[in-house]
Amino acid sequence: MMTVGPKRWIVASLGLLFLLSLIVVSYREIATERRPTERPRPVVAAADRVCVDCHGRVTPSIVHQWEDSRHATRGIGCAACHGAKQRDPDAFVHYGVRIAAIVSPLDCSRCHQREFREQTGSRHADALALMRENDGDVARFVGAEPLGCQGCHGARVIATGAGQLDPTTWPNGGIGRINPDGSKGSCSACHTRHDFSLALARAPEACAKCHQGDDHAPAMDVYQESKHGARFREMHDEMNLGSSTWIVGRDYYAAPTCATCHMSATPSQPVTHDVGTRLGWTLRPVVSVRQAGWEDKRDAMVDVCLQCHADQWVQNYFTQFDAFVEDYNGRFAMPARQIMEALRRKGALTPAPFDEPIEYTYFALWSQAGRRGRMGAAMMGPYFVQWRGAYEVARVFYSELLPEAERLRPGITAPFVTTGARVTRARRPAPAATLGERR
Structure with missing residues (x-):
């Protein structure tokens, strides 16, 4: 007949094993939760390699956001959106590459033509003009335009040369922004850069x-x-x-x-x-x-x-x-x-x-x-x-x-x-x- 002492020892051992198993399971669950979600593999074009390497050090969050985007998986990188022509009002040469800081709806229309046509004819695109009607005088009277009303309605962005933008008009992400190329709107007002998430x-x-x-x-x-x-x-x-x-x-x-x-x-x-x-x-x-x-x-x-x-x-x-x-x-x-x-x-x-x-x-x-x-x-x-x-x-x-x-x-x-x-x-x-x- 088993004595009381061995019984207690067996119960204690089983309890300890059970506790250890819970710890192991919990650790595995925590490790699983902390494991980074598998990210899409970005396709970095040759024209973008220098940009990605440099901005990966200088502004790493922007690069990581882009790497999470559908653009990145399709090889649509920095040059495709920010590349500029010499005649562009806001163009400037940045480390030997001609670029523009503002990516306008007209730029996006190179790939998204239907969306551009619909947006250009929408109330969103006319938001700056609408601000001038009815209650727009409130904004001008109290001087709250750049950080207030224009933050949503948009501003007419003025390029002052050599890639410089008038600080009373930029930065601005308003939906009715008038861009230096004459186009109306800001796609990033809804499709936040640089991951351009559909979910968001x-x-x-x-x-x-x-x-x-x-x-x-x-x-x-x-x-x-x-x-x-x-x-x-x-x-x-x-x-x-x-x-x-x-x-x-x-x-x-x-x-x-x-x-x-x-x-x-x-x-x-x-x-x-x-x-x-x-x-x-x-x-x-x-x-x-x-x-x-x-x-x-x-x-x-x-x-x-x-x-x-x-x-x-x-x-x-x-x-x-x-x-x-x-x-x-x-x-x-x-x-x-x-x-x-x-x-x-x-x-x-x-x-x-x-x-x-x-x-x-x-x-x-x-x-x-x-x-x-x-x-x-x-x-x-x-x-x-x-x-x-x-x-x-x-x-x-x-x-x-x-x-x-x-x-x-x-x-x-x-x-x-x-x-x-x-x-x-x-x-x-x-x-x-x-x-x-x-x-």
Whole structure:
């Protein structure tokens, strides 16, 4: 019969073996996690060898990013993108090679012609011009252009010779940048250099640099509040963001991102780099405007929605959205604009922009609260629709704009304002042939 002592020894030995096995397994798991992911093998062309060797020492992160890119695996290197001609305004000779620091959309068009054509005709490419409209005076007045508004809208980059660029215009990665070669845009605003990751360009964070904030462009804020954003955060690993095709409903289905709705492919329409292709309204100005050909643009957006939602759901949602925008236009935006125009005609406002309190009140009404509400309605953000949008629009309109206008010119608001709140009933759903089946 075995004594107590040997039993304890056996149990202790087994326990020690078990503990050692756990340590070995844990070590192997940790080693596996720390092992670098296999990187694509870069193809370094002869023209790029000196660049890669030198910048591997001077700016190693840039080289490593490029080595991770699809460009590198195809032998598309430094010279292919940065190589310049003598006539290029920003060209200079760098260690015996003529290059340009700025890689413009025109440069990218040598390989990406369709993308260049679409982007050149898009709202993104005109972002700098759009900044000069409506609220652009705010940027010029406070002197925040280079690091503020131009960081998103872009700058007209001025080459001063010998490869030097005017520091008031460069560096700049704004989507509407005017490049020294005359082309508009910056591909790297979305396709961040030097790995040009598809996954990053498709992620909402890529758009958030510019389309966020509680003032006039809160798209990311609305997205994060919505169920779309909640699903993306929870199911990020299921998004297949690096797919070569990335067709919704085929390559992924967990959640939509900004790119899903505005740019990326569906089974029935291709990817586009014209971000206005699917937008029936423009919500940017004081008064929202239907786009030319808005029915076809709406159909293109509906096609995206139908990949996840039922036809009636989609139709009724757009009915609600249109009703909200039309109510904002009719009850607040148009009267406010007419009042401001009347004040200016009567000489109650100086020609200079943003030098009187009511101009800031007007700006807060349409560019801040008005855009929050309209974008919230477009992207399923009820908090932004109601409390950060509609409520703030009404509060500013009735308690600030109207009293301020009356102090400047008594009686001036009467022709433009209807007493009491008008209730706008949602229209009946449009036929399916209008919203879902017109292909």
